[in-house]
Amino acid sequence: MRFLDTFFDGAVMAKYLPDLLSAIVTTLWLSAIIVVGGLALGLVLACLRTLGRWYLTLPIVAFADIGRALPPLVVILIFYFGLPGLGINLSGPMVLILVLGGVLAAFAEEIFWAGLTAVSKGQWEAGRATGLSFAQTLFEIALPQAIRMGIPPLVNRALAITKMTALGSVIGVKEILAVSSSAQSFSGSATPLTMAALAYLAIFLPVVILSRLLERRYAWAV
Amino acid sequence: MLEINQLEKSFGDTQVLTSIDLSVKPGELVFVIGPSGSGKSTMLRCCNRLEEPTSGSILLDGEHVTACHGAALDKMRLKIGMVFQGFHLYPHKSVLANVMLAQVKALKRSKPEAKARAMEMLEHVGLAHKADAMPSELSGGQQQRVAIARALALDPKVMLFDEPTSALDPELVGSVLKVMKQLRDEGMTMVVVSHEMDFAREAADRVVFMDGGVVVEAGTPEEIFGNPKSERLRAFLSRLHPSDA
Amino acid sequence: MSNFIDLFFNVGIMAQAWPLLLKGLIITLELCAVVIGLGLVGGLLLALGALSPSKWLKWPSVGFIDLFRALPPLVLLVFVFSGLPFAGLELSPFMAVVVAFFLNNSAYFAEVFRAGIQSVPKGQTEAARATGLSKAQTLTHVVLPQAVRNVLPDLLSNTVEVVKLTSLASVVSLSELLYSANMARSVTYNSSPLILAALIYLAILWPLVRLISRYQRGLAVH
Ligand SMILES: Nc1ncnc2c1ncn2[C@@H]1O[C@H](COP(=O)(O)OP(=O)(O)OP(=O)(O)O)[C@@H](O)[C@H]1O
Ligand SMILES: [Mg+2]
Numbered sequence: 001m002r003f004l005d006t007f008f009d010g011a012v013m014a015k016y017l018p019d020l021l022s023a024i025v026t027t028l029w030l031s032a033i034i035v036v037g038g039l040a041l042g043l044v045l046a047c048l049r050t051l052g053r054w055y056l057t058l059p060i061v062a063f064a065d066i067g068r069a070l071p072p073l074v075v076i077l078i079f080y081f082g083l084p085g086l087g088i089n090l091s092g093p094m095v096l097i098l099v100l101g102g103v104l105a106a107f108a109e110e111i112f113w114a115g116l117t118a119v120s121k122g123q124w125e126a127g128r129a130t131g132l133s134f135a136q137t138l139f140e141i142a143l144p145q146a147i148r149m150g151i152p153p154l155v156n157r158a159l160a161i162t163k164m165t166a167l168g169s170v171i172g173v174k175e176i177l178a179v180s181s182s183a184q185s186f187s188g189s190a191t192p193l194t195m196a197a198l199a200y201l202a203i204f205l206p207v208v209i210l211s212r213l214l215e216r217r218y219a220w221a222v
Numbered sequence: 223m224l225e226i227n228q229l230e231k232s233f234g235d236t237q238v239l240t241s242i243d244l245s246v247k248p249g250e251l252v253f254v255i256g257p258s259g260s261g262k263s264t265m266l267r268c269c270n271r272l273e274e275p276t277s278g279s280i281l282l283d284g285e286h287v288t289a290c291h292g293a294a295l296d297k298m299r300l301k302i303g304m305v306f307q308g309f310h311l312y313p314h315k316s317v318l319a320n321v322m323l324a325q326v327k328a329l330k331r332s333k334p335e336a337k338a339r340a341m342e343m344l345e346h347v348g349l350a351h352k353a354d355a356m357p358s359e360l361s362g363g364q365q366q367r368v369a370i371a372r373a374l375a376l377d378p379k380v381m382l383f384d385e386p387t388s389a390l391d392p393e394l395v396g397s398v399l400k401v402m403k404q405l406r407d408e409g410m411t412m413v414v415v416s417h418e419m420d421f422a423r424e425a426a427d428r429v430v431f432m433d434g435g436v437v438v439e440a441g442t443p444e445e446i447f448g449n450p451k452s453e454r455l456r457a458f459l460s461r462l463h464p465s466d467a
Numbered sequence: 468m469s470n471f472i473d474l475f476f477n478v479g480i481m482a483q484a485w486p487l488l489l490k491g492l493i494i495t496l497e498l499c500a501v502v503i504g505l506g507l508v509g510g511l512l513l514a515l516g517a518l519s520p521s522k523w524l525k526w527p528s529v530g531f532i533d534l535f536r537a538l539p540p541l542v543l544l545v546f547v548f549s550g551l552p553f554a555g556l557e558l559s560p561f562m563a564v565v566v567a568f569f570l571n572n573s574a575y576f577a578e579v580f581r582a583g584i585q586s587v588p589k590g591q592t593e594a595a596r597a598t599g600l601s602k603a604q605t606l607t608h609v610v611l612p613q614a615v616r617n618v619l620p621d622l623l624s625n626t627v628e629v630v631k632l633t634s635l636a637s638v639v640s641l642s643e644l645l646y647s648a649n650m651a652r653s654v655t656y657n658s659s660p661l662i663l664a665a666l667i668y669l670a671i672l673w674p675l676v677r678l679i680s681r682y683q684r685g686l687a688v689h
Contacts, residue, residue: 007550065673068672068676070665071630072631073637074645074668078661078665082475082652086474120310125306126310127324129299129302130328131296131329132324133328140323145312160628165539166539176542181545190550194550197538197546200538200542208533209533
């Protein structure tokens, strides 16, 4: 029973539920912006890379590499604590959106690009031979196939990165982890942490299961 | 109709085509034969600039294909239909959408118009009933006929075929050749690279033999198959039918 | 501009912070070794469980994997570090990190191994069993070598993720690389130590990230 009292204290739950709910909303809208912005930017970068100009390819590859190699928390700390020294003051949520959106864009660019290179040369030639322009061939023929191939890894990556919104707790963003951590120290009970874990499960478990279904569906399609 | 003048093509240091001259008259079916690596595909691909010729000129109805760029080249390609060995249907689009895409996007036809034309062409190749199928649900022969319909729907002036039946199981070859024969009888101008010699005898107006990047010999099917002049052509033909010798 | 260099690329401060960062790097590397080793072993066992014909092994394994894929690693870490003491289980920061990341990583590695094992055609197992190999021998000599080769890029990219993940340990005051760098930043009021840490992460991870891209390109061609 001590266990239940510590981790599932009903009174504590009731007390902090409103705070937690608003924190869930924060986590959700941050996630939405990060996913939409990151995927869009990654898609644009991959398309620009198809132009095959070195002055585009080089910075895109460098961005994608660095975005995939650096721990996001390092970049978050640099943006949050370093940039004010240059007179650039970004709010916690802004830093989180820029950094995690950028990281997702880096991964998405690589995934879209891998998909584009997997579309056979014959597809491009068939498009061009029927009078479609480069852009039309890219958007109508190559990209739809690349996106389809990229869906399972993109879902996994988007999931991993939206989970990192919990890093916002380090820079004062009032998302789920931050709110429940402070509730934990105020209440002297572990219950708020349990609530946080349950909240995350409610949000992300469906995505995990979705990713399983997608994987199976796309495995059949081959 | 289609005129190739002094066409040359090199990949880096290796010269693949050397002063190719070929003129195709309206309604003519020119059949191109030659050993592997002789440059047949390269010549065909130069005609719609999937390969960039190193020098020489290509004219379609007196218009310079080789002088076009950008949008003008895209327009020019609409007049040159091409059928590939590997079909290259778009796997993410239905048969009907495959045949409609370039009509709508490149030719700027309205959707109903493009659809009507697509159905007409699918009917033509005997596949109207497969309009809603996905390419992966079709046999190779059916896919190739859809690819022919896709090219025809753009009302090209000339059709180029690069080994259209080489990737097909023997029993499926006939259906594709039948469509090509029918096309010829309707007066389509065609250049066909293929190893189907029986089809050449039956349907070709002229046979061109290429070897080592040059046109070695050209003539009627009777001349080429019945009375080959050059040593190289004789050697090529005897390799095709070792048992006939 | 000089302000920027002074605040972010201050060589003097970097040199000053270097010994501290080096100590942090060693802890980061130790942490990586332990966490990756445990994650690989745990992941393999979980994958075998998830693929087992027995439902008593299969469903708990799948449940474990999905549960810990859905929870953000930082939430796990905070839960283990600050929540478990309420149940009388107090762990050192190092141990807390090891436990939390073991749970997270073994779930991720399990998914990679599972995909790899499933990619090996059934005929391979049948052929091996037909030649008299035992189940275990078939697994270690025939299935696993092929499975690992088939998912090598994913194994590598997961390993990169683990290295990046260890930076979260700074949140529970484990003096690994990022913690040391952030410490140096707060003492010097200068971001150069964070940049130096970023450069160290890049030096370790960039080659791996390049390698992964090369691999994926190679797979795409086939
Ligand atoms: N993109 C390329 N880069 C370099 N060399 C090429 C390229 N494409 C073709 N070649 C070379 O050009 C020569 C002619 O090739 P081509 O494909 O035109 O021959 P082909 O007559 O169509 O042969 P096949 O009957 O095998 O299709 C070959 O030696 C080939 O290796
Ligand atoms: Mg060829």
